[in-house]
Amino acid sequence: MGTSSNAQSRLLGTAIKPPGYRVSLIRPGHDHSASDVEVAAFLRRWWADALAKAAATGTGLSNLVKEQPARPTLKICDIKPNVFFDLCAQIVRVYSPAAGSGQAVLLLTDYTANQSLKDEIVAIDEHHLPIQRHMVMSCTLWDSHVSQVADLRTGQHIYLRNLRGKVDRDGFLEAMMHGERSDDAKKTSVFVLDAAEPADRATAANDRFKSNV
DNA sequence: GGTTACGGT
Numbered sequence: 001m002g003t004s005s006n007a008q009s010r011l012l013g014t015a016i017k018p019p020g021y022r023v024s025l026i027r028p029g030h031d032h033s034a035s036d037v038e039v040a041a042f043l044r045r046w047w048a049d050a051l052a053k054a055a056a057t058g059t060g061l062s063n064l065v066k067e068q069p070a071r072p073t074l075k076i077c078d079i080k081p082n083v084f085f086d087l088c089a090q091i092v093r094v095y096s097p098a099a100g101s102g103q104a105v106l107l108l109t110d111y112t113a114n115q116s117l118k119d120e121i122v123a124i125d126e127h128h129l130p131i132q133r134h135m136v137m138s139c140t141l142w143d144s145h146v147s148q149v150a151d152l153r154t155g156q157h158i159y160l161r162n163l164r165g166k167v168d169r170d171g172f173l174e175a176m177m178h179g180e181r182s183d184d185a186k187k188t189s190v191f192v193l194d195a196a197e198p199a200d201r202a203t204a205a206n207d208r209f210k211s212n213v
Numbered sequence: 214g215g216t217t218a219c220g221g222t
Contacts, residue, residue: 102221178218
């Protein structure tokens with residue numbers, strides 16, 4: 001059938017997958033019948049047309065896709081173990097790594113409580129909102145991320161990319177920022193959102209922060 | 214980007 005070779009070339013253009021990830025290729029004359037190939041080609045056209053239509057009208061599929069990002073930005077109260085997420089939070093403490101080895105730890109809050117967090121109360125300072133129970137989350141940074149903590153200070157608001165929830169040894173929720181493969185992600189996973197807030201504006205900044213996250 | 218993710222007090 002005329003569309004077969006076209007469908008074949010498109011279907012063969014799959015991205016390289018990691019070891020152990022199996023991809024079933026649909027090719028005429030191999031494991032699949034001609035009708036299999038036609039069905040695949042039909043579905044592929046249907047999907048492409050649906051995407052094009054959605055993009056043209058501004059409704060439908062493309063918006064649906066946008067509403068479900070692969071990795072959400074979560075509040076601390078919504079973080080769960082083994083789930084990837086991005087985070088906006090304020091720095092409570094910075095624990096830099098000992099002499100260039102290992103990892104760094106940030107204590108973070110966004111003033112939402114998660115009962116799975118360790119029940120400790122750590123104040124930032126007298127200019128910031130009081131942090132209540134289960135509002136401080138430990139976040140461990142590994143590998144190249146560690147170098148990014150040098151510029152971080154208590155009280156700063158930051159945006160963190162690609163964290164993962166984890167249960168620590170004692171059963172409490174914490175967050176991990178593991179090493180990335182791409183050079184890009186290695187250097188851009190921690191973003192300081194604002195310059196240091198003057199003390200008299202700190203409470204307002206915290207309120208704004210709370211309503212935004 | 215992602216069927217991405219390990220490790221150490």
